[in-house]
Amino acid sequence: MTEITNAKILIMATDGFEQSELQVPLTKLREAGAEVHVASPEGREITGWDDKNWGESVPADLSISEASVETYDALVLPGGQINPDILRMNEEAIALVKGFADSGKVLAAICHGPWLLVEAGVARDRNVTSWPSLRTDLENAGGKWTDAEVVTDHGIITSRNPGDLDAFVAKIIEEVKEGRHDRQAA
Template sequence: MAGELNGRRVAILATDGVELVEITQPREAVEKAGAQADLVSLSTGTIQSMNADINPADKVTVDKAVTDVSADDYDALILPGGTVNPDTLRGNADAVAFVKAFVQAGKPVGAICHGPWTLVEADVVKGRTLTSVPNIRTDLRNAGATVVDEEVVCDEALVTSRTPDDLDAFCAKLVEEFAEGRHPVRQAGATA
């Protein structure tokens, strides 16, 4: 619904190797609902997006570097997938800290496809119910999450989906959760 996210700021955290449609469709959904969405990456400039993880797609302009922003600057976070994108992000301490700060503040976070890999690295999935692309479900379980095979799963402020085939349901749930705003903070993490 147009306007339900008026005044909200949403960060989309991504880097090279991100699946293009997993940036464009969620961004369009939150902006259509009235939010301002910034693409945040490891540095400014552009990132190389992909189609189906193997074909280079558009270069996408980065709005902010992760070192220049904080979770306090935003109301919600989107973590798109693609295999290389979250694998690179989870190896960057600033990106991981950015993600962790959203969850610790009870701010809504949406992750699709391989995007939950960054949540694992941030140590925020223990005791949570999520879905993802099948390839990383063992990683989620090993980090203490309950994993289900559904098109979209919402565990309080954490929204997850499996693949680009689920984007319509994912985007609708993102807008709904982002409109609700902060949720009570759950104890998550401390997986070992």
């Protein structure tokens, strides 16, 4: 696996995140050498959703309000239905997503995570994918939706579901190695 030993990556989530969509990037990005932190709304431990029931808990390293775009090279947004639906109502979470988009730093969202891209107003004119039920939301927000394992548009990475995690994480590593991306404001 490609090394990203100097990278700092933030995963933002709350209770109800899709278990594998947080755990797999957390583990694989750390294995690649990145320093990875988890931010939750209150900076407390959060519990995942695994199949049809509550899953395992993950400790948070900081609260969303403590997270700074300047500190990190990338922001990862796990899906699950509950997690992004709660976060898209959190003004600090949306400001952080917008901040990463505006900075040109890597912004990665999987499954229902692209709801946060919609809410932050950064899906417009972007090539994106997601869980199929978000297609209309993304298209209504001006996104160009495609059914593909991973879609990248100037450092904004999206994937559909847990089956895409290997490609999703590999693309995060590749894009972090590339550094900042030039983007036109959406």
